[in-house]
Amino acid sequence: MTTLLSDTWFVAQRELIKFFRGKIRVVITLIQPVIWLGLMGNMMRGLTNNPMAAQAFGTGNYLTFMTPGIILMTVLFGGVFGGVSIVWDRRIGYLEKLLAAPIHRGAIPFGKTLAMMIQGAIQVIAIMVIATLMGVRFASGFGGILYILFLAMLFSGILSSLTLSLAASIKTMETLMAIVNLLTLPLMFTSNALFPTSVMPSWLAAIARINPVTYAVGPIRELTISGWHWDKILPGTLVVFGLVVVFMLGSQVVFGHATTE
Amino acid sequence: MSKAIEVKDLTKVYHGGVRAVNGISFDVEEGEIFGFLGPNGAGKSTTIKVLIGLLNPTAGDLHINGVDIRRHPAEIKRATGYAAQETAIDDRLTGQENITLQGHFYHLSRQEIQTRSAEVLNLFDLYSRRNDLTETYSGGMLKRLDIAEALIHRPRILFLDEPTLGLDVQTRQVIWGYIERLRRQQGMTIFLTTHYMEEADALCDRVAIIDHGEIKALDAPAALKAGLGGDLIRVQLAGLDGSAESVVAGIRTIPQVHEVESDGNGRYRIIVREDGEKVIPKLFSICNDVGVRIETVSLKTPTLDDVYLHFTGRQIREAEESQETHVRSRFARRRARR
Numbered sequence: 001m002t003t004l005l006s007d008t009w010f011v012a013q014r015e016l017i018k019f020f021r022g023k024i025r026v027v028i029t030l031i032q033p034v035i036w037l038g039l040m041g042n043m044m045r046g047l048t049n050n051p052m053a054a055q056a057f058g059t060g061n062y063l064t065f066m067t068p069g070i071i072l073m074t075v076l077f078g079g080v081f082g083g084v085s086i087v088w089d090r091r092i093g094y095l096e097k098l099l100a101a102p103i104h105r106g107a108i109p110f111g112k113t114l115a116m117m118i119q120g121a122i123q124v125i126a127i128m129v130i131a132t133l134m135g136v137r138f139a140s141g142f143g144g145i146l147y148i149l150f151l152a153m154l155f156s157g158i159l160s161s162l163t164l165s166l167a168a169s170i171k172t173m174e175t176l177m178a179i180v181n182l183l184t185l186p187l188m189f190t191s192n193a194l195f196p197t198s199v200m201p202s203w204l205a206a207i208a209r210i211n212p213v214t215y216a217v218g219p220i221r222e223l224t225i226s227g228w229h230w231d232k233i234l235p236g237t238l239v240v241f242g243l244v245v246v247f248m249l250g251s252q253v254v255f256g257h258a259t260t261e
Numbered sequence: 262m263s264k265a266i267e268v269k270d271l272t273k274v275y276h277g278g279v280r281a282v283n284g285i286s287f288d289v290e291e292g293e294i295f296g297f298l299g300p301n302g303a304g305k306s307t308t309i310k311v312l313i314g315l316l317n318p319t320a321g322d323l324h325i326n327g328v329d330i331r332r333h334p335a336e337i338k339r340a341t342g343y344a345a346q347e348t349a350i351d352d353r354l355t356g357q358e359n360i361t362l363q364g365h366f367y368h369l370s371r372q373e374i375q376t377r378s379a380e381v382l383n384l385f386d387l388y389s390r391r392n393d394l395t396e397t398y399s400g401g402m403l404k405r406l407d408i409a410e411a412l413i414h415r416p417r418i419l420f421l422d423e424p425t426l427g428l429d430v431q432t433r434q435v436i437w438g439y440i441e442r443l444r445r446q447q448g449m450t451i452f453l454t455t456h457y458m459e460e461a462d463a464l465c466d467r468v469a470i471i472d473h474g475e476i477k478a479l480d481a482p483a484a485l486k487a488g489l490g491g492d493l494i495r496v497q498l499a500g501l502d503g504s505a506e507s508v509v510a511g512i513r514t515i516p517q518v519h520e521v522e523s524d525g526n527g528r529y530r531i532i533v534r535e536d537g538e539k540v541i542p543k544l545f546s547i548c549n550d551v552g553v554r555i556e557t558v559s560l561k562t563p564t565l566d567d568v569y570l571h572f573t574g575r576q577i578r579e580a581e582e583s584q585e586t587h588v589r590s591r592f593a594r595r596r597a598r599r
Binding site: 006010014018022096100261 | 368
């Protein structure tokens with residue numbers, strides 16, 4: 001068990017060293033939320049001036065409504081790189097090197113996922129700082145901010161584990177990226193990340209209600225806009241938690257199977 | 262000497278049904294440099310991957326340092342080092358970062374990693390470049406780093422899969438020097454695969470010739486070559502005029518000479534058991550004594566190429582430039598450009 005933990009950490013460490021070394025990547029990570037919040041927030045500001053719409057959004061400030069959506073979008077699009085890094089490692093032979101070492105085999109998918117979760121957390125912190133500077137106030141305070149961070153990391157873990165499982169059987173980067181795009185964009189736009197389900201056409205709202213992104217956005221938005229209402233926070237938390245357990249264990253099984261010949 | 266590696270009736274059939282290794286048996290002595298020589302797809306890499314636990318054998322008894330590899334895979338991994346055919350170095354990390362991570366993957370302490378990485382980086386003359394990103398390294402440096410990494414946990418047996426594939430001639434010889442030094446200074450057992458004849462000849466104490474998953478011959482390079490019948494000398498004589506018989510009789514008195522054949526036009530093929538170069542001066546003095554002129558003379562020593570041809574019926578060069586090698590080198594070039 002302790003080897004699993006330490007091995008996981010060293011697999012993750014490799015990714016993190018590279019993440020911080022890519023200075024441009026870190027800068028982009030920070031600029032991205034500014035663009036999203038600044039651009040989208042301003043474009044949509046007119047919406048919440050309408051009192052009816054403001055009621056649907058739950059806040060008179062569209063930025064406050066949108067910040068949870070941007071948080072989720074960031075970890076959704078970022079988490080998928082867990083699978084990409086495995087495809088790359090297989091190509092350069094690094095995966096074989098890891099498998100030849102006496103490390104716990106499960107540490108490979110776990111470590112990749114942990115790295116994605118930490119990178120996601122850094123991005124989410126950046127978004128929250130920038131949102132605060134733009135006037136967004138988190139209703140649930142500092143505790144709520146930590147809770148949001150925790151949920152966002154778990155969601156990143158779901159995406160990373162999912163793409164890691166896909167990468168076990170998909171050996172080319174191009175195919176994997178195509179599948180990832182096919183998956184993430186609809187997931188994003190059929191959720192309540194950018195628009196409340198109450199203003200969606202009924203068919204879209206029906207899809208949104210079973211979309212895991214909606215479940216993750218729910219508690220985050222609740223904590224951002226109104227505060228600690230556990231009846232609204234708990235269901236989404238449980239779904240996210242359940243999914244992360246299922247997908248992480250799934251990645252273990254799929255990865256273990258794919259690397260045994 | 263005790264056995265470092267014992268392989269008995271190893272067979273490996275992949276899920277797809279490809280029979281990569283077909284019932285091979287061999288032993289490697291401790292402290293020996295043992296080579297697997299054969300073209301791509303002969304089963305060399307598969308054998309290594311089974312021995313270090315990357316692949317499960319379909320059948321066979323396999324022992325490393327007397328330990329059953331199927332029963333104690335973790336112990337085998339700690340006792341062996343492995344440098345794959347593809348140099349698996351993360352080019353976005355420095356040499357030191359690459360080797361430190363490798364140390365952690367072998368569960369060494371921070372202290373051990375520090376002292377040993379300095380030791381192996383020095384051994385491979387990479388210490389001064391340790392803090393540079395490996396994307397700035399040359400192909401030879403990457404290979405050296407890869408082998409250095411395989412030594413971080415002080416294995417007793419080192420497995421090198423095509424250690425000089427794709428390297429230029431000078432770099433290849435430099436790598437050979439390092440490999441020889443490991444054996445000389447540390448008494449390490451080294452198992453390597455290659456499809457370069459010169460490499461097997463220069464490095465290996467014993468060579469197994471492998472083709473289509475089977476061992477066709479196994480012996481010291483010199484013995485394999487001797488098995489072909491020795492050196493061949495061709496001479497063209499002039500001014501024989503009836504003294505041909507006495508010349509041939511004279512040649513036959515040279516102790517190393519095994520056989521003399523003539524085509525009747527003054528051309529002779531002389532098969533010599535050994536030391537062909539010492540026989541040639543004797544030929545000159547014999548011909549001189551009877552007043553016969555030697556117009557041309559040539560000496561051909563058998564190479565492992567000939568041995569390979571003899572045992573497999575084809576030349577290794579045909580198979581060497583396979584699609585796989587081609588694709589891999591193209592990929593390596595693309596990486597180098599980035």
